[in-house]
Amino acid sequence: MQTLRIGSGAGYSGDRIEPALELAEKGEIQYLVFECLAERTIALAQQAKLKDPTKGYDPLLGDRMEAVLRTCRDKGIKIITNMGAANPMSGAAKIAEIAQSLGIDGLKIAAVTGDDVLESLRGADLPIIETGGPVSALVGVVSANAYLGAAPIVDALKNGADVVITGRAADPALFLAPLIYEFDWSMDDWERLGKGTVVGHLLECAGQITGGYFADPGIKDVSNLARLGFPIAEVRADGSAVITKVEGSGGKVTAQTCKEQLLYEIHDPGRYLTPDVVADFSSVSISEIGPDRVLIEGGGGRPRTDTLKVSVGYVEGYTGEGQISYAGPGAAARGRLALEIVRERLKLTGVRTSELRFDLIGVDAIHGSALSASNGEPYEVRVRVAGRTDSIKEATRIGNEVETLYTNGPAGGGGATKSVREIVAVASVLLPRSAASPQIHYLGA
Amino acid sequence: MKLRELAHSRTGDKGDISNISVIAYDPADYPLLEQYVTPERVKEHFAGIVHGKVVRYALPALGALNFVMERALGGGVTRSLALDAHGKCLSSALLALDIPELDGRRSAITAAETGRP
Structure with a gap:
């Protein structure tokens, strides 16, 4: 050939x-x-x-x-x-x-x-490549391949x-x-x-x-x-x-x-x-x-x-998210006000999160404010709040606090959406062939 | 001028590590990339995003550099809360890096527009 x-x-x-x-x-x-x-x-x-x-x-x-x-x-x-x-x-x-x-x-x-090596991995004291910690310490493991x-x-x-x-x-x-x-x-x-x-x-x-x-x-x-x-x-x-x-x-x-x-x-x-x-x-x-x-x-x-890389999948809590849009003159200022309101509401109502993120899509959501400097005021912005929680119930409350901006937040908020998903994270270890x-x-x- | 006038770029990811290539349109511009797109400048450009070390690999035969940036993806693609969890947009952000204007050197884009191969 x-x-x-x-x-x-x-x-x-x-x-x-x-x-x-x-x-x-x-x-x-x-x-x-x-x-x-x-x-x-x-x-x-x-x-x-x-x-x-x-x-x-x-x-x-x-x-x-x-x-x-x-x-x-x-x-x-x-x-x-x-x-x-x-x-x-x-x-x-x-x-x-x-x-x-x-x-x-x-x-x-x-x-x-x-390729499924979940059984061989149980009880093994192999270090996780990303963190250095032992793989045996991972909770909620669903797969190892x-x-x-x-x-x-x-x-x-x-x-x-x-x-x-x-x-x-x-x-x-x-x-x-x-x-x-x-x-x-x-x-x-x-x-x-x-x-x-x-x-x-x-x-x-x-x-x-x-x-x-x-x-x-x-x-x-x-x-x-x-x-x-x-x-x-x-x-x-x-x-x-x-x-x-x-x-x-x-x-x-x-x-x-x-x-x-x-x-x-x-x-x-x-x-x-x-x-x-x-x-x-x-x-x-x-x-x-x-x-x-x-x-x-x-x-x-x-x-x-002499080793094979193994991807270990494990459940690591939940992500809750909510989004809402503002448009026209003053959109960015209303978006920022909306973010501040949700930040305060999550505190006031005691939503338990291990990490929270407040984004203004169309302004600085992707790379943060330092890289996003721009001269023009955007015509429209989209507010996004996301957080990591231990339970579905807590995750649901994040999107709810964004949605309630409809009747409790700045003027002209529209198109609110909310979602909850389980986080399946991946860690890697090296296993003997x-x-x-x-x-x-x-x-x- | 911006790096975007001299080079193109692509981002990839593995876990919490972002991999960005920077490739000269015109191989003659490769020394400029080597001189001005240093790991230190890349790390500074991505302050607040990249929390780990930045390593640069040189591929002079391809007129390219390859950057490997650790702790760059909010804890990893699979768990990040970021809108762009993969960091796919990072390549475009890197192309905004400033490169000094040099006498007599037209940027690759201008050259392309005027029909130079």
Whole structure:
């Protein structure tokens, strides 16, 4: 095989669906990968699974598979996804059910499990990376999932899987696995694993490399974002790749879009840690070789570490929030008065919070007053009060105190909204590799 | 002039850590970024937002810098009370950083408008 064409069909759980179908139909790809798990997603999925043991996979799994499965089957495109979230087995069963309803026979589906390490973690005295405190001190833990590497996905492909669905796996590993399998890379060829990780990282956020999260009118213009095309990597056996997209789709692939995505949340570019390799992004070179065609070369890697990162999800109380708008002359002054009233009311009525925040949206809500200095008076502002509490009851009182501004606050307050949500926070620990044992289960359709 | 005239930028996040890239439009401007977009200036620019240390990684071959800022996201994306819990808007705020005007150097934007590649 000269080059392998891999398409990226989703950059997060709620992403657009039709760009993936466009890739399947017109992208001439051999693999379609859907990366749908953010840090917290799996903890929320675990809560869904506790309520209904047949759930806990990605809520859009069904919609995505219904959109692409027929085309992928007809064209021999293999699908790899982490949409199994907290329940890859039920996710696989859902895919089999959809295949059946579409009249697809002989589809081999592999579910990768073993990322759930909640049991191994119980009683373990591992330090939390973010705070240094012991993980055993966390209260309200709902999930603990290790980032698995490419190996179990490679095994599933070797065994003829057409669709591989995982829970928590390192995002780039979903893309690295087909490269290892198709090019027969060794699992200790650190140089190539590093290069493949660069490719995976560039693709994993889908539209973020084809012009999404990039446009700034007048400076960085991007056309047709409503029809943004998702990326394709044409990867060679040496690990170099061309990033491109379907001709005629919206967006653009340029050295600039590729540079922004290469550095996206990687921290130290010389030492990007994944379960498969310590990748080096610092030596990557990026060059435009044609319209919407960017060549990625260089990059490398060093031996992987002995530990796996584990995301621990835990319930940490509630957030209560209320908002209300003011407009016209004097809007900002009425908004500030509203904030002062709510601040005093929360004190007077004894609402118990561990943290409170008072924002004037349209003035200084995002970055505070120091960075927000502006000459003009805004036409409209939106008051926002948010607080952290131990109970739903206390959280509810925050939004209520904003809502009562209707009849008790400054003139002309409108459009009040209030909300309460449970906070599912995430902490990270490092677990010895031996504590996680990946398994593969096969289903036929 | 503002940094926005020389460079583009993207923010990412992990836990309570924000990662901001600063990439020169014209690689010839990279030394200016290196000189004026120091970790100390970035930390000062984000006083009140970033409570931890700011580390800068240099990528001269890409004409880019990468900033890693600790304790920058209100305790972490998953628990922050902020409207922009991910800190996605921080890149735009960083592009408001002042860069001294230098004789004979047109900004990358002006160059782009006049058709220089």
